[in-house]
Amino acid sequence: MLPTEILDRLIPSSVTPVAEWEQRFPPRAMPAGAEVTRFAPSPTGFVHVGGILVALIAQSVAVSSDGVFILRVEDTDQSRYVEGAVEQLNRSLEYFGITPDERVGSGAYGPYAQSERAAIYDSFVRALLEQDSAYPCFCTSDELAALTGRQQAAKVPSGYWGSWATCRHLSDQDVAARLDAGAPFVIRFRAPYDGGTVRRVRFTDRVRGDIEMDDNRNDVVVRKTMGLPTYHLAHAVDDHLMRVTTVVRADEWLSSVPLHLQLFAALGFEAPAYGHIAPIVITDGKSKRKLSKRKDPQANVDWYAESGYPVEGILCYLQGLANARLQDQPWQQVLREPLRLEECSNSGQLLDLAKLASICREVIADLPVDQSADRLLAWARTYDPELAVQIGEDRQTLLRVLSIEATQPGRPRKDLATWGDFREKYGFLIPAAFTLVTDPADERFQPLEADLVKQMAATVAAGYKHDLDGQEWFEQVRAAALALGFAASVGEYKREPERFRGPLKEAANVVRVLLTGSTRSPDLYEASRVLGADEVLRRLTSLA
Template sequence: MLDRTLVDSLFPTDLPDPAFWEERYPPRQQPAEAKVTRLGPSPTGSLHLGGLYVATLNADIARRSGGAYLVRVEDTDQAREVEGAVEQFDRAFAYFGLQPDEHGETGSYGPYTQSQRAMIYQSYVRELLRRDQAYLCFATKDELAAITAQQQAQKVPTGYYGTWALWRNASAEEVRAKLDAGVPYVVRFRTPAEAANQRVHFVDAIRGRLEHEASRNDAVLLKSSDQDPRLPTYHLAHVVDDHLMRVNLVIRGEEWISSVPLHLQLFAALGFEPIEYAHVAPLMKQDGGSKRKLSKRKDPEASVDYYIETGFPAEAVLHYIRGLLNGRLADTPFTEALDAPLRLSECGVAGPLVDMVKLMDISADYVATLSGAEVFDAVRTWAGEYDAELATVLAKERDLALRAISVERDGVDNPRKDLRVWSDFRTAYGFFFDDLFQPVTDPSDERFGGLDPAVVRALAADFVAGYQLVDDPQEWFGQIRELAAKHGFAKNPKEYKKNPDAYPGSIREAAQVFRVAITGSTRSPDLHAVASALGTPEVLRRVGSLR
């Protein structure tokens, strides 16, 4: 055991004792049943969809219980930190309405960034060293690699423990010699000796009673002394932070289940009350005949940025996520699903599959419930960030945009659902706007289905000469029927099929000429509604381009 003077010499002279931090961060004044939850994203990349998935559960459970939901940036792995990641977290939480109750500069239990809490962790590490529950380790990378190789050769569990822990039982003189020589060291937890033969039982709020081997490994608590700032590992940092921030429910991914035995040992060593854990199943993806975890490296849809940049309505994504968390909400109407409480008892232990086809359908259904003005505002906001040209067009042509959006939407039982995400707007509605529409001028264009270009020109010329915009759709389409008959088209596809050599086509092919001329596509919403929204001058200009 190192003497207190030596231990204290390793830390700043003004470092407070743990009692200072206990007083600085007192227990919260809240109802007994209140849950304080946290999300701890690491700024090593953009937020994973799984982060949004867990954040949704954290926020709902905390707020419904009268507690608080906080976000703590876990940036102790600074070598892998990605610039702008923290700002991306904020952007993502804001887009989906999941801003935490405490984060950044908001809240009484901060700082909420671990790199700014170095002094706090050092206080607790020093205390563990004073009590001989931690020790200095000077093992080199080569020595650690050699230990692992020997363990693998002997087919024993790998790790730094027992007789394999070179510095666990070093004398004070050996330690002092290394310190005097300026050799870098880490601080390791002195795992209780009895842990080697113990089993640990704990209750998971989702999975029930679990049993694991106790942790035998002397885990690193404080990283190498030659690093500045000197930061802890996740294991120590989260235990200290969750205690001082008075978190009482930790919801995290199932990959952390194996770490619970170590974390329980740390709680006991530090004299903290253990925290309730809930380990959620990971989001999965179908990959051929098998399933695997959704991966940001392989799957664009794994990043929350994908949903923001593509323009998924936040409500649609949240509805879908809530259905993944609690299956009863998957087919529940939007308002009800978004308002319903989430329950840990209803979270499955098998990873749910992320099905983008289903999410697109949900998104289309949601957009179909919105008014034209709501769609316009949402698309314009999205375009302002991700499509500058479209944003300019919408700002200039608001009335036309609202008329376009109303086509097959207002006053119908089954509104069109070709607008699923805001980035679909160009495809679904872009042809309404001169700045986005390229007129079809070539009568031999393949979109006319191989009709004789002379026939296409003649149809267009006669249309322009006698066109009238009338309110009745059937009467309006009657103009096209008359032109088709005049130019020898069969009155229906069945008649044309009986004797194809007798006609240039059927009424279907004739109508296609005007559909392509007006919309640039062989498929479009109701043509009369489109023509009404565009107005007569624009319809004549477009069809007239074929003459």
């Protein structure tokens, strides 16, 4: 062990004793079986939807056991800190209804931002130094790069270990001399064996079951030059002092478990249980890969809010990814069910946007029309302000629009998967949002010639009657088409194409495009009821 005078130069003896931190953050008084979990993102960019999946699982494990769910911000890597990331994190958690019991500004086991816990970490780093489980390292980045090159040439594993860990073997005099010279240093964990054959370590993962892998041999950095800890030390100290019982995290950390178990043992802590969650993957050509922050916009949770997916649908879909037993249940039931770590898949879960859309259509269709209107307007105010003005001027029209062709009284139809779909699918029913079709040669009228398009529009408009029942309303369109020489049916047209100017459906398409702006739309008669006689005529005469 290093002499006291050297220890004091590395970490001053004035740090708070470890025992005092243990007294300040005692074991929690909780019912038997209660679990303490945490979601601990780093503010190094936007929140990944896979992180939300992890948070949902961690929260459910705590809630279903009458435990505690913590939000901890792991911001010790200041070089990668992204401005606004914490704000986006809080916004995302609120959007998804994830409500930690303890977080920054609320809770007895804080601070909950690691950048505010430096004094706590120093106490435990000092304890590691005092028991010779850590040592100072003065290697420069160039020296470490050269070390890696020599290891590659020698065909041995890269890393700072065994005889390759040069500072591990410095004498007290060498350490003192380098400190006297003002050499910058980090503190490294002393792995519990010095070279030799790598041992195997066994542990049980609550998602993956019994696992065996190589033990850690590397002397990893636990305290950086600027005085902040690395993730490895900070998470061990924090999970212990916050009395976390189960760590739910992404499977990218699975390979670090041997190191983390060594750290818990060296610090004298009881290790928590681990559950490593498989990543969300997408299809890329003929293969699959992890959903990427750099490549895939749908990795960003903001993408779902901006697109207007109803949050219940996203939650239902994510919970189905977590526990397959939930995938075929009604969405209302899924949201009432707890998530179980032991039922999580240990292989990547495929992001299926078509499945997500299907669930979201059910969610929107199950909402009362009044509620759908409120939520559509709330979404539009943030993400489509122009639409918000257009639909906010006449609530009764908006309610009629959402009710068109409804499968149940008081419920919207099932073709909205997102609030963002409204403009494309129903915007034509809002006069202020509709762009008149003024070109008879528009490709939407094909295969009809422009002159024939104008004739059909003018004929329907000339004799247009609005206050008719559905059959009578369509009959006036049919009569106009027959008067212009269109066949009454496709079959009739195919039998004698030379007699007709086209089938009836091509003539009716002129009316559909003029009224809706599309070749596909909801029922034209119901649409005309929402539009009203004046608006229908305005659109029918837009080619004149």
